[in-house]
Amino acid sequence: MLQASSTRQIAVTVNAITKIFGEGDNSVVALEDVNLEIKENEFFTLLGPSGCGKTTLLRLIAGFEHPTSGNILLYDQDITFLPPYQRPVNTVFQNYALFPHMTVRQNVSFGLEMLGRAKSEIKETVDSVLNLVRMEELANRRTSEISGGQQQRVALARALAPRPKVLLLDESLSALDYKLRQDMQLELKRLQHETGITFIFVTHDQEEALTMSDRLAVMDEGRVLQVGGPSEIYNYPKERFVAEFIGDSNFLEADVTSVNERLVRIQFYTGKEFEVPAFRDMRVGAHVTVAVRPEQVTLSNSLDAATFTGVIENMVYLGTHTHYIIKLSNGSEFTAHIQNLRGHDRQFEIGGAVGIALDPATIQVLKD
Amino acid sequence: MSEVQVRRKQFAVRKLPGFQSTAVLCFVLLYAPIAALVIYSFNAGTNIALWEGFSLKWYHVAWQNEQVQEVTIRSFIIASVASFSATLLATLAALGTTRTENYRGRTAIYALINQPLMVPEIVTGVALLIFFAIIKTVTGYHGLFYLMLAHTAFCIPFAYLPIRARLEGMDISLETAAQDLYATPWMTFRRITLPLLWPGVLAGAMLAFVISLDDVVITELVKSAGQDTLPTYMLGQLRRGVTPEVNAISSALLGVSILLVSLFYILRNR
Amino acid sequence: MAETENTSSVLAAQSHQVAIEASRRNKIRNFRLLSMPALIVLTIGAAGPLLIMLVYSFLKAAPYGGVVWEPSIDGWFGVFLKKDIFDGTISIATAHLSILWRSVNLSIQSTLLALILGFPTAYFIATRSVQTRNLWLFLITIPFWTNLLIRTFAIMQVIRDQGIINNFLIGWGLIESPIEMLYTDFAIMLGMTYVYLPLMVLPLYASIEKLDFRLVEAAYDLYATRLRVLWRIIIPLVRPGIVAGSILVFVPSLGAYVTPRVLGGGKHLMLGNLIELQFGQGRNWPLGAALSIFLLCVVMGALLIYVRVAQRGTTEHV
Numbered sequence: 001m002l003q004a005s006s007t008r009q010i011a012v013t014v015n016a017i018t019k020i021f022g023e024g025d026n027s028v029v030a031l032e033d034v035n036l037e038i039k040e041n042e043f044f045t046l047l048g049p050s051g052c053g054k055t056t057l058l059r060l061i062a063g064f065e066h067p068t069s070g071n072i073l074l075y076d077q078d079i080t081f082l083p084p085y086q087r088p089v090n091t092v093f094q095n096y097a098l099f100p101h102m103t104v105r106q107n108v109s110f111g112l113e114m115l116g117r118a119k120s121e122i123k124e125t126v127d128s129v130l131n132l133v134r135m136e137e138l139a140n141r142r143t144s145e146i147s148g149g150q151q152q153r154v155a156l157a158r159a160l161a162p163r164p165k166v167l168l169l170d171e172s173l174s175a176l177d178y179k180l181r182q183d184m185q186l187e188l189k190r191l192q193h194e195t196g197i198t199f200i201f202v203t204h205d206q207e208e209a210l211t212m213s214d215r216l217a218v219m220d221e222g223r224v225l226q227v228g229g230p231s232e233i234y235n236y237p238k239e240r241f242v243a244e245f246i247g248d249s250n251f252l253e254a255d256v257t258s259v260n261e262r263l264v265r266i267q268f269y270t271g272k273e274f275e276v277p278a279f280r281d282m283r284v285g286a287h288v289t290v291a292v293r294p295e296q297v298t299l300s301n302s303l304d305a306a307t308f309t310g311v312i313e314n315m316v317y318l319g320t321h322t323h324y325i326i327k328l329s330n331g332s333e334f335t336a337h338i339q340n341l342r343g344h345d346r347q348f349e350i351g352g353a354v355g356i357a358l359d360p361a362t363i364q365v366l367k368d
Numbered sequence: 369m370s371e372v373q374v375r376r377k378q379f380a381v382r383k384l385p386g387f388q389s390t391a392v393l394c395f396v397l398l399y400a401p402i403a404a405l406v407i408y409s410f411n412a413g414t415n416i417a418l419w420e421g422f423s424l425k426w427y428h429v430a431w432q433n434e435q436v437q438e439v440t441i442r443s444f445i446i447a448s449v450a451s452f453s454a455t456l457l458a459t460l461a462a463l464g465t466t467r468t469e470n471y472r473g474r475t476a477i478y479a480l481i482n483q484p485l486m487v488p489e490i491v492t493g494v495a496l497l498i499f500f501a502i503i504k505t506v507t508g509y510h511g512l513f514y515l516m517l518a519h520t521a522f523c524i525p526f527a528y529l530p531i532r533a534r535l536e537g538m539d540i541s542l543e544t545a546a547q548d549l550y551a552t553p554w555m556t557f558r559r560i561t562l563p564l565l566w567p568g569v570l571a572g573a574m575l576a577f578v579i580s581l582d583d584v585v586i587t588e589l590v591k592s593a594g595q596d597t598l599p600t601y602m603l604g605q606l607r608r609g610v611t612p613e614v615n616a617i618s619s620a621l622l623g624v625s626i627l628l629v630s631l632f633y634i635l636r637n638r
Numbered sequence: 639m640a641e642t643e644n645t646s647s648v649l650a651a652q653s654h655q656v657a658i659e660a661s662r663r664n665k666i667r668n669f670r671l672l673s674m675p676a677l678i679v680l681t682i683g684a685a686g687p688l689l690i691m692l693v694y695s696f697l698k699a700a701p702y703g704g705v706v707w708e709p710s711i712d713g714w715f716g717v718f719l720k721k722d723i724f725d726g727t728i729s730i731a732t733a734h735l736s737i738l739w740r741s742v743n744l745s746i747q748s749t750l751l752a753l754i755l756g757f758p759t760a761y762f763i764a765t766r767s768v769q770t771r772n773l774w775l776f777l778i779t780i781p782f783w784t785n786l787l788i789r790t791f792a793i794m795q796v797i798r799d800q801g802i803i804n805n806f807l808i809g810w811g812l813i814e815s816p817i818e819m820l821y822t823d824f825a826i827m828l829g830m831t832y833v834y835l836p837l838m839v840l841p842l843y844a845s846i847e848k849l850d851f852r853l854v855e856a857a858y859d860l861y862a863t864r865l866r867v868l869w870r871i872i873i874p875l876v877r878p879g880i881v882a883g884s885i886l887v888f889v890p891s892l893g894a895y896v897t898p899r900v901l902g903g904g905k906h907l908m909l910g911n912l913i914e915l916q917f918g919q920g921r922n923w924p925l926g927a928a929l930s931i932f933l934l935c936v937v938m939g940a941l942l943i944y945v946r947v948a949q950r951g952t953t954e955h956v
Contacts, residue, residue, distance in 0.1 A: 064544055066661075084547040097545035101563050110559075111549035162550065381855055382765040384758075384868055391762030394755045398781055398835065401792035404802055408795070457676035464672030471666045477673050484684050488893025488937055490910040491930045495687035497917055498694050498927065501704065521683025524676055575783075582785040585895050585910075589917070599787050606900060610791060618788040629783040633776060 009075070011166055011198040012038040012061060017070035019056055019222075030056040031067070032222040038166075038200060039215075043192050045201045047209040048219035049245070054202045057219075058168050061200065062091050074165060085114070090159035091168040095175065096151050098143040104154050105130070105139040111162040125161055132191065133157045149180045156188075160195060169201045173208065185212055206246045210234065218242045240366050243291040250294060250334050251366075256286045266290070266365070269330050272307045274360045289366045295337040296362040299324065299354050301347070306355025310334060312348050326354060406622065409615040426616035435601065436617060443581055443598040446512065450519035451527070451576035457520070458527035458576075459569055463561075466535045484522040492522065493589035500590060510592045518590050519580045526579045527572035530636055534568025571635040574628045582625065688934070695927035703921045713924025717932055734912070741909040744823060745891035748830040752838040752887045753880065755831070760842035760879075761872075764849070775843065782836035790900045793829045794820060821903035829897040834890055838883040845879025846872075878947055885944040889937050909933055 014036040021028045031053045038044045046054040059065045061072060063084035071080040079087055090111065099107050108129060112122045130136040133153040138146055143154065152172065159167055169188075173181045189212060192199045203209050209216050210230040217227045218241070226233060226242050237243035240251065254266040257273060264278040266288060282288070303309045310326040313333075319340070326334045334356060348354055409427070413420030430436050458481075465477055484492060500514045542564070546556040584599045591600065598621060605614055698710040715721075720731040763774040781789060796802045797819040804816035819825055849872065857871045873880070895910035902908070907915070909929065916926030 062548055064547075084544070085550045085552055089548075091545070091548045093541050093545055095539070095541060097539060097541040099542060099545075099560060110546070110551070114546075114550035114552075114555060158545075158549065379858075381851060381858065384761065384864055384872075387758035387761050390755065390758035394759040394835070395777060397755070397832070398778070401796045401832070402781065402784075402789065405788070405792040405795060453679075457679055461673040461676035464669045468666055468669040471670070473670075477677065480677055480680050480685060483680060486937070486941055487684070487688070488890065488910070488933060490893050490895045490913055491688070491691075491934050491937075492684055494913055494917060494926060494930045495691040496683070498923065499687035499690050502690070517679070517683045521680050524680055528676070578783055582787075584785075584787050589914070599785060602787060602791075603896070603900075610795060614791070615795075618785070618791055622784050622788055625784040626780060629780060632783075637772075 008039040008041065010037045010073075011040040011042070011075065012036070012200070013073040014038075014057070014061070015071050015073065017057070017060060017067045017072065019053075019060065019065065020068045029222050031060075034070070034222075034224050036217060036224060036227065038198060040198055041192075041196050043189070043199045043201065043212060043214045045203060045209045045213035045216035046219060047203060047206060047216050047246075049204055052219040053222040054204075054219050055170055058091070058170055058200065058202050061166070062089055062168055063087050088162075088165045089168060090162060090164040090166075091170060092155045092159045092172045094171040096155040098151055098154055098158070100143055103140050103142055104135060104146070107143060107154055108139075108158045108161050111158065115162060125163075129157045129161045132160070132194065133187075149176060149184070152176060152184060153187075156191070160191070160197070163195075164197065166198045166200060169199060171202055171204070174203070174205070181208075188212065210246070218245065220245070235364075237291060237364060238367055240289060240291070243364065243366065248294050248335060248337075249291040250297075252290050252292060252332075254288050254290055256282050256284055256288060259284055264365075266363075268307065270308055274358070274363055276360060276363050276365055278365075291364045291366055292358060292362055294323070294335040295321070295339075296359065297336050298357045299336055299338055299348060300357060301354065303353060303355040305357065307358045308334065308356040310354060310356065312350050312352050312354055315348070315350060324348065324354070326356065402622065405615055406619045409612065409619040411612060411615075414612065426612040427620070430613050430616045430620070433613070436598075439596045439598045439601040442512070442595065446515050446519055446597060447577050447580040449516045450523050450580040451573050453516075453520045454523035454576045454580075455527045455531075455569060455573040458524050458572055459531055459565070461524075462528055462531040462535050466532055467540075481528050482525050485525050489522075489583075489585040490589075492518075493586040496586065497589045504592075512595065514590055514592070515587060515595060515597075518586055519583065522583070522586065523576035523580050527576040530571045530575065530632075531565065531568045534565055534571075534636075538564055567635045571632045574632040574635070578625050578628045578632075581621070691927045692931060695924050695931055697924050699922045699924050701921070703917070703923060705923050710924065713922070713926075713928040716922065716925040717928050737907050737909060737912050740823065740906065741892055744827045744830065744908065745888050745894075747827045748834065748891050749838075749884050749887045751827070751831045752835050753884060756835055756838035756842055756883060757880070760839045760883075761846050763839070763843050764846035771847075775840075778836050778839050778843075786833055787896055787900070789833050790829055790897050793825075793832050794900060797825055797828070820901065821905060823902075823906055825901040826894075826898045826906060826908070829901040830887075830891045830894055833897060834887045837886040837890070841882035841886060842876065842879045845876040845882075849875055881947040882944060885940050889940050892940075893933055893937060 014034055017031055017034045018029070019031040021030055034053075034057060046057060048054050056065065060067055063079070063082055063086075066081055071078055073079065074087065074089065079089075099110065102110070105126060108126045109122050112125060117125075126139075127136065130139055133156055135150065135153050135157060138150060143151060146154070152175075155172070173184050173188075176184060185208065188199070188201075201209075201212065210233075213230055215227060215229055216233060218225045218233060220241050226238050228236075233242065234246055237246065237249070243249040243251075252268060254268050256264055257267045258265040259278065259282055262278060263275045264282050265273055265275050267273045276290075300306065308328050310328040312324055313327050314325040316323040317340075321337045321339055324336045324338065326336060328334050336356065408419075410422050410424065411419055412423035412425060461477070461481060465474060496514075496518050503514075504510055538561075542560055543556050546560045547553070551559060582599060583597075584603060587597050588600050588603065591597070596604065598617070602614055602617060605611065694705055695713045696709055696711065697705040698708040698712060700706050716731065716734075718731055718734065719728055720734075721728055759778070763771055763778070766774055794801075798804070799816040799818065799820065801820070803819070804813075807813045808816065819828075853871055853875070854867055857867045862870065893910050894908055895914060898906060898908040898911055902911075904911075910933075913926050913929045913933070916922045916929065920926070
């Protein structure tokens with residue numbers, strides 16, 4: 001699997017891109033030294049909070065903006081300064097940007113017309129693309145006469161019709177309601193599979209990113225923090241921001257007590273020590289932060305064996321899980337999500353003492 | 369039964385005492401004089417104060433009046449030329465002021481475009497009178513061009529405002545989307561911007577036409593001898609008092625204005 | 639080796655920057671050029687001549703109209719003062735002052751009358767349902783876009799000695815001889831109110847329409863009566879609209895020409911007529927130019943207040 005994907009060609013290379021808007025005192029750094037390699041036929045997601053630069057990066061790839069420095073390659077061609085109408089790259093816009101004075105069919109034909117394709121070819125391609133997004137019956141409707149979900153499909157069809165090498169999707173699902181969004185997520189995966197086109201998807205929704213992507217890049221404040229597959233990002237966040245933005249995390253302080261070739265030994269304030277994989281240079285005595293997922297801990301009433309002890313401050317019953325907010329003996333807060341099993345209800349009570357046990361495999365040491 | 373139907377007076381938050389009746393009075397005052405003018409234009413008698421039966425006589429008289437024909441044609445020629453050129457210029461200016469990032473001097477451009485709206489007509493008229501007097505002495509040309517130029521100038525802001533409003537209301541991502549779909553800037557303009565802008569352009573042209581057709585003050589000051597337009601002709605006729613014929617002309621002109629303005633609103637809301 | 643590579647990449651980055659900057663500048667220049675034709679026409683056909691007029695106001699009047707190219711401040715001198723042709727004594731030009739006073743006075747009166755009529759009307763429109771609001775607004779704007787001269791004619795026929803009002807009153811035996819209304823200051827004031835009323839209603843409507851009626855509810859909840867709600871809540875909140883409407887009526891009233899000419903019958907001049915007179919029978923172009931610039935300055939001052947208030951209004955309510 002890993003082998004197969006690594007032999008794939010690189011479709012888009014983002015090379016040392018920096019983008020600064022404005023001049024002098026008013027300038028804003030939107031992107032800072034961003035490097036990415038997006039493989040052919042990959043569903044790649046740019047994930048981050050609003051203002052992290054993900055949309056700017058998308059606009060640079062589409063050609064609506066040009067970088068302050070660095071370059072962008074599409075396969076082997078440098079497209080950094082190519083105008084958008086000369087790039088074989090199409091965009092599905094956040095608000096769809098369907099032409100209101102044209103029908104569905106005219107919208108979908110537009111790109112092919114601009115490329116100067118023959119009429120018969122346009123008709124054939126448009127029919128097949130409309131069929132692909134299941135919109136053939138509404139082809140002659142005005143875009144104002146169809147629903148939001150249908151507009152979404154038309155926008156998709158319009159961008160797919162010219163068979164771009166890369167399809168860019170800018171927060172394309174965010175305007176849809178929850179149910180429709182889930183349908184469209186599956187639909188997008190299907191389309192990507194059937195067309196074999198490289199998809200670059202921008203979203204701020206971590207769940208959406210984890211569900212849909214082959215790989216994703218987590219961005220914040222104009223930088224790419226981590227690139228990897230969904231489970232890699234979830235299980236091995238390298239930075240605090242990543243651990244915080246994707247899922248929930250407890251952050252704990254620890255000291256390094258010994259360093260091996262591959263393993264380091266860390267000690268928590270309670271004196272408990274763990275051996276964890278070392279992924280970077282660490283000295284004895286260094287201070288580190290580790291992340292622990294709330295659902296990857298166990299609670300027990302036996303306090304002696306526990307890594308930490310604390311008092312339950314609050315608990316929220318959520319059906320499948322119960323969330324416990326625990327005040328640790330050093331005063332900090334710890335969250336645990338414990339699965340509810342029938343017959344094991346109400347083991348713990350608010351105000352009761354509780355022990356928290358960690359599994360060494362779930363401890364993730366973060367960069368400072 | 370009647371006990372159940374006891375009406376309790378409801379408290380209306382938005383109501384204020386006397387406001388509704390004042391508003392109704394206001395609308396009546398606004399329309400009554402115009403209505404009277406139109407009604408009396410159909411009066412058969414010569415005295416415009418006494419109703420002597422319905423007749424189209426005065427419309428006929430006005431229609432037959434060669435002088436009226438001449439000034440009407442002149443009015444329409446000037447209004448056509450002025451509204452066409454003002455709309456063209458205003459469209460270009462609106463594209464130039466909305467379709468790019470803010471640049472220095474844009475406020476100055478706005479100010480210059482809206483200048484005819486701010487300066488009293490009498491002042492502009494007098495200034496043009498002086499300026500054109502100089503040019504007339506130098507060139508010896510006394511034609512209609514002066515009126516056309518002046519009308520074009522003061523029609524520009526009226527054409528510009530609806531066009532700019534339309535451009536600003538237009539989603540810029542539509543143009544971005546067109547470029548993404550391989551449309552060159554020119555094709556983007558022709559296939560996307562212009563078709564979407566078109567109602568605004570037409571609306572601007574209508575308004576400019578009405579404004580030019582209705583102008584009195586600047587025309588009165590700028591015109592050379594024998595260049596009366598319909599409004600200045602009517603103003604000149606006033607020395608003989610308001611005749612039923614002037615009433616008929618007024619009503620006809622009123623009809624044209626209302627028609628064009630209604631079209632303007634329909635186009636603007638499209 | 640590494641160093642040369644470094645400098646070359648820096649150079650590349652710089653030239654890259656320059657290219658972006660140049661294309662941006664280019665784009666702005668092209669867009670600026672689009673506005674040029676309109677600006678040229680406006681400069682020739684509206685703004686530029688104002689400067690020539692300014693020059694003319696400092697020249698000497700020629701006996702049969704036009705000017706003699708000799709510097710002189712006679713034009714400006716004549717705005718407020720006059721020199722006796724026989725003994726050369728200087729006195730205040732009372733005729734000009736009374737015209738000026740009439741202009742200001744009648745403009746203020748029509749502005750107030752328009753406000754009294756326009757405020758309830760705008761409030762009425764703003765409290766209609768959204769669907770009917772546009773129709774009412776349309777009814778307000780229609781007269782505004784129709785010919786000012788025609789509307790002045792219409793008012794003239796209503797207030798003439800044999801007009802609708804007098805005929806009506808005599809017919810009912812309320813009066814014996816017609817009340818003289820036409821060709822009075824009152825006629826001018828009434829006419830200006832009539833023709834400029836839409837200019838009062840529209841900005842007032844814009845303000846009232848944005849009014850948050852939960853504030854009105856809150857005031858009633860706190861025991862305010864209707865009049866107090868109007869005075870303490872509604873009027874302060876729509877003040878920018880009141881100022882805008884008042885200035886939009888005051889400014890064209892001050893420069894009015896057609897309405898005083900038709901309804902004042904040539905006896906009751908306003909500033910606009912006085913200016914026109916200097917280019918007609920008066921044959922004193924420099925005085926006319928000076929009066930025009932004087933009027934322009936007053937109008938600009940009023941508009942400046944308008945802009946100030948409008949800006950404060952928007953920042954206050956955002």
